Amino acid sequence: MKLAFYTGPQCHLCELAEQVMTQTNKASDLEITKFNIREDANLYHCYAVRIPVIKRLDTGDELGWPFDVEQANKFLS
Numbered sequence: 001m002k003l004a005f006y007t008g009p010q011c012h013l014c015e016l017a018e019q020v021m022t023q024t025n026k027a028s029d030l031e032i033t034k035f036n037i038r039e040d041a042n043l044y045h046c047y048a049v050r051i052p053v054i055k056r057l058d059t060g061d062e063l064g065w066p067f068d069v070e071q072a073n074k075f076l077s
Contacts, residue, residue: 026073
């Protein structure tokens, strides 16, 4: 499954979100591409106060922080 991971520099919450994603049932099947929102004005305007955000590229659904492993598993199913 392909995911976009919207993050920012020195984002502690983003590190926590990344750890949660590695603990999911589908962790080995995930293809995650990170996007630093500071490098794109459009992304910054969309996600500045919402990061970290995981977006499914197949459905466009988004999961914003805070989330735990159970919520991430549900999001990925």
